[in-house]
Amino acid sequence: MKFELKNLTRRFGDRIAVNSVNVEIPQGQMVGVIGRSGAGKSTLLRMINRLQEPSSGSIHFGDQEVSALRGAALRHWQRDCAMIFQQFNLVPRLDVMTNVLLGRLNHRSTTMSMLNIFTREERIMAIAALERLGIEQTALQPAGTLSGGQQQRVAIARALMQTPKMLLADEPIASLDPLNAKIVMDALRDINEREGITVITNLHTLDTARNYCERIIGMAGGKVVFDGPPSALTASAVQEIYGSDRDGAGIDETMTSTAINIPAAAISSGASQSVGIEHLAGARA
Structure with missing residues (x-):
């Protein structure tokens, strides 16, 4: 299903963080959003997931207006639009298996969630997700004992448990070393290609965006200033996205x-x- 942002804007007082963004994304694309810190990338993703309310404009997924959802319908959207964070957002004292199973909460009754009762099928799903990401051996370890790269893979496994229609990743490799960054990006691309799930990820590295994303959206000052394939990301386009250094030279x-x-x-x-x-x-x- 087509995903569309129409004149999406977010203001914080007098500051405009996201300024009249118009983007249309067909189902199954892997999209990288790039730009300097403060360009509006994270705010954009948080509005898509409805963790942040738009000041104006609208968000659409198929025939559903996401920006108008409330209550149970909004919770269902946040289940279908899984979010992966730079900070992992795991519960450190809980074991890896339980952290992954938490991805099923929006699929279950309130009573079962409160009692922390998971079915055999859900546990099999969780193990399969961990195996897919190569960390099944950590299932019984407290999540807080894992490395950053392993924790991010646990976060991806948890997102998979939501059986999402769209996957958002907010700077998923910003705190990782190059090797773990590659493992995480390979996992996101595999999910995109095998499941046909739309993946939108904020990235701070141009080479990663070029290598993994079929489409790149560049933001500057809250606006989309570039939208196209990696091959179209020329030196002049990069300068428009990132600006110049103090001496006026390109980035x-x-x-x-x-x-x-x-x-x-x-x-x-x-x-x-x-x-x-x-x-x-x-x-x-």
Whole structure:
């Protein structure tokens, strides 16, 4: 089903965080949203999931106006539109299995949820989700004992338990080293390709957006300033999204790279060298 944003706007006092965004996304696309901090990326995703209310405009999924939903209908949308956060949002003291099973809460009665009763079928689903993400061996560990990359995979498994029609990921690899970032992005692409689920993910790295997303939306100052395939993301388009440095030069794409192997040419300057060393240190951590 087609997903559409019509003149979607969000204001915080006098500040406009998202400014009249018009986007149409067909079912099954993998879309990367890029832009500088404060460009409106996270606010946009939170409005789609209805964690943040639009100031004006509307959100549509098929023949349903998502921005008008209330009560049980809104909870059903938040079940169908799963959200993955940069901070993982797991319950650290609970074991991994239980954290994953929490993704079933909006599919169950209030009584069963309060009593924490899960069916055998739901437990089989949870194990299958963990196996798919290669972390089934952690099922009985407290979630707080896992690495950041493992916790993000648990969060993805929990989202899969919602059997969503759309998957939103808000900076899912921002706190991960390059190797774990690749594992997480591979998992999101696999879900997109195998299930045909629309995936919209905010990213702070251009190379990740180019490599994983069939469509890229660039935001600046709350507005969409680029919308197209990775091949159309030219140097001028990148400059429009990210602006210029203090000297008026364009943005060096290596500054937004998570690649483990950064080309030698990319670390010829002092600034790029600093970034390269930082990422290589992260890769060894």
